[in-house]
Amino acid sequence: MTLIQEVSSFTPQTAASAISGILWLIPALPIVASGCIAVLKQPRRRAAATLSIGSLGISLLISIAAFAHVLSGWLAGNAVRESVNFTWIRFGSSAVDLGWVLDPLSAVMLVMVSFVGLLIFIYSTGYMAHDENFTRFFCFLSLFAGAMLGVVISNSILLLFMCWELVGLTSYLLIGFWYHKPSAAAAAKKAFLTTRVGDIFFLLGIVWLFAQTGTLLFYNHGTGSLEPLALASLLTQHAALGLTAAGAIGLLIFAGAAGKSGQLPLHVWLPDAMEGPTPVSALIHAATMVAAGVYLIARVYPLMQAGALTGGVTTSLTVVTWVGASTALFAALIAVAQNDIKRILAYSTVSKLGYMMAGLGMGGVAVGMFHLITHAFFKALLFMGAGSVIHGCHEEQDIRRMGGLKTYMPLTFATYGIGMLALCGVPIFFSGFWSKDAILESAHGWSISHTPYYMLVFGAVITAFYMTRQVSYVFFGQWRGHGHAHESPRVMTTPLAILAFFAVTLGAIGTPAWPWFRAFLDNRASEVDLHAFAEPAWLMLLLTSCFIVVVGIGLGWALYGNKSPEPDASDTLQAAMPHVWTVLQNKFYIDEFYGATFIAFYAWWARVADWFDRRVWGGAVAAVTWLFGLFAQFNRFFDANIVDGTFDKGCEEISTGGGLLASIQSGAVQNYLRILALAVVALVLILFWSSRP
């Protein structure tokens, strides 16, 4: 049997550098750690945390080494793209190939995910210190980190999808971590199913791509699905509605990305996902997993862009842009009228993911990815700050029952403030400004329409507004909560400070004067050119950004600043515009709409399916059985000796619902065997007859 040789053929096909040879260790280490923690006994908390943090720490080191390798290649003027591929399944004469790839995109993402992940792991040891399921938490968290890093390094769309689903599973497990709460269990289910709606389209896209190009690999020395040869063949195939196969597959893949990244109309799960512990919200539902959809589009960008006319516009990228811009504005509006500190941030995340998608659609990989990276830092910071606040306020999440925390929690306040200013895009000093600016710039230059630009600008004003409202409620005014608020332990505040540092400084890698990030991802050389700051177009943008911030923050401060409204008093804005407020507070009634349409249809159709089964098909069978019973009675008339219970008894049982314990001698079997025997005799007779010469 060749079995052993076949399975051990997991040898690399390409002898790439040493670092890309061990790249698989980055996801594998946390997954192995997770497996080890799974079999640990509950009280072994220290061991669990050590395993998790240690494995991810090593992953971070390898990630940094990988990044350094790509960077040194870039500095030497080489475009680094090293892939290691292997065959997973052979069928017919084809094969299912998996593999991983090291290029600027995956290198940047690796470092971000493992670094932010590590900080959140450390933070979690403080946040979850008193939870009875501490070890299980770290088991799931490690599994998540491994799966997410797997998504990042995948060179095969199938491997990416497999890790993608695993990420979805861990998200499900962690949202439902406090499973005794029915709301958490329901939110977990909702998250999994809503993302799965996108995933079935994604899966269709994968099988279509696989069938068309014959490969699952992204890059494979010219034969990968993202390389010119395959893309050219995809462009010659026409699907429906005037789309090429490339366009249709791109849209299917985008449906998957939209599910994971909470884009309209599949955004409904993300705010509910806040039922999970706050570190989970920070890691999975802000910094990394929800950005996986954006990363996916960045990864398959050559496919999305295939067949682009002038200006790099394709149907699929246009759809990405419109969906992204709508999501950005829509979610920002909802965030205005929420009172749960985490839900505000959740809608803010949905909105920011919309910005990233729009950035990808209009500006390319670097624009979307830059916002992804800066957002990961400042949003993780905000969530962890919110966690610190919740922790300090004895598990209170309603911002109306907080207030004045700037004096009780100064460190949290300072870091949260930095995160908030970065999110609002305050010019020059905060990373969020630079990355958001790049998106607005590309939106301004988009050839199709200017509407997305105005949507994004308006969204930015609202973002500044709702963040000011939140910060005013939480940190300013008078303390309105129960008990005594206190600052969080050092193990929680230190990661906040580190993230705050990056929330400020990260912008430096993507300024117009030194667009290193874009050059790095696009494999171009970059030079410092301070004159870029003097260009009128950029100055206009700077002015716009200033305007956005001044209006948003100013309005927010004017309405909410330093006031201490009673917790049950109606909101200032609510008093002014009650109808608008109600619509926003109820999230445009999307959940209700889905409940009344899709979910109602699902339940109704399930009942129909069941009814059809019992009545129509079941009725037909009952009729046939009855006929057989009749036949059996007819038989008994001739042959009463053999027949005992017969089919009519069977029919009686069906009609009475079978309360009686039927005896073994019901006779159905004898009867059946008799028919069978008769048939065989008839068969033999006929055969003898017909086979006679």
Next chain:
Amino acid sequence: MNELTTGFPILTLLTVLPLVGAAIALFSGKHARFVALVSALVSLAVAILIWMRLPIDGSIGMVEHAAWVPSLGIEYHLGVDGLGALMLVLSAIITLMSIDAVQREHHNPGLFFCLVLILESGLFGSFTALNFFHWFMYWELSLIPAFFLIKLWGGQRRGSAATQFFVYTMAGSVALLVSFLAVFLSTGSMNFIKLAQLASTGALEQMVTAHLGPVTMWLAIGVLAGFAVKVPLMPFHTWLPEAYAEAPSPVTMLLTGAMSKMGVYGLIRIALPLFGHQISQIRTPLLVLAATTVVMGAWAAAAQKDLKRVFAYSSVNHLGYCLLGIFALAVPAASHAAQASQAAALNGVILQMFNHGITAAALFWFIAMIQMRTGGHRGIEDFGGLRKPAPVFAGLMGIALFSSLGLPGLNGFVGEFLIFRGVFPLAWVAATVSILGLLITAAVILTVIQKVFTGPVAPHCTNFPDLHYGERMALAPVIGLMFLIGLLPQLIVDSVNPTVINLLAHWRF
């Protein structure tokens, strides 16, 4: 086809072994369970031995061929290829699991285990027979122990369930028998291999038409009907929820894990080789039925209140993917791409047969444990928060549930992916409709998890005992197998793919 006769009649040995075990078990009273376990273990070992020593080129090996009633074309003719051998291994695993799942205290254990082992023998026989007469005997023979197992040890409505099961399958068998009778009258042969060769050149259809007129299509429909009941294909499935729900759980494991595969096996071994051309002509309605089976099966599962009925319908859904793959590939394929799709679909179908067998049997095993622990409860609303008192139980059953949901990394995903890979290019509408089944199945399974494992602990579940050491050890290999196939599917595909290539090369659509 290459027919090798090995010296040692290992297939006959495999079929006889359980019968010997059955005879001993019948008279060993309280020790029947132990006897059955030993017998099933030995059978499994022999089955694995056969699987490992298959011919590498995917042809039929270990052939035993002897004349029986030559004038009627009846021969004792056995042999296995990658498909048959995998089914042997599956049957042996499922029987072992089923015996393991039986309670220690059992009334009349001798007869129970005797019947289970006879059923195993019937399965082995029908997966190795290459002559219709002989195959049909086993096909029918496996029904009788199943009938008595439901009838004697089943639940409240066992009478009607057993009768429905029987009547339904009988109707299918009669159709099958009549069709084969006609084939025999026309060709004078009951040898599957010879008939497949005739069919691959188109001679079979000519002979049938010459002898009986243009009835080949009806013969194909008759054969399909026989298998459609067994798998089942909607609308021939209404016996299934009743029978699965009323049978004792270990028997349900056999029904869903192994017996349902007899139908799919029959489609691949008999229907496609003999009537491929006819099936390709009625492919569209068949695809409609297969897609209906997938989607409506999953949807009907969503409406069930009894856990066993939920998974019964979920089984209908999962086997629907097999039917989808089989019908979709029944199309003339000239291009290399289309042939690759056919190979993907058929590999996927065979993997799905194996994976569904393992996973569905495991799920019914877990339900048996739940029933044992709560005094017979199995309503979906009867529980709550079981994760709290029984975390290990919840974890392991959770793995089985996610395997059923098709989570990558576990066994369920691989087969479904290959099926969709194959079906999409060949029948994209059917694939697009059927993929809805993946979503609905997920909704059904997550609802089960939500209602049974999460939320506040139900009052009567506070003392729900977690798995004890023996149970964990019994389940570990099954769960391990789910991971193994999920991560290294090549272990199985290696033995299946040569057979797939071999089969596809000989089929005529």
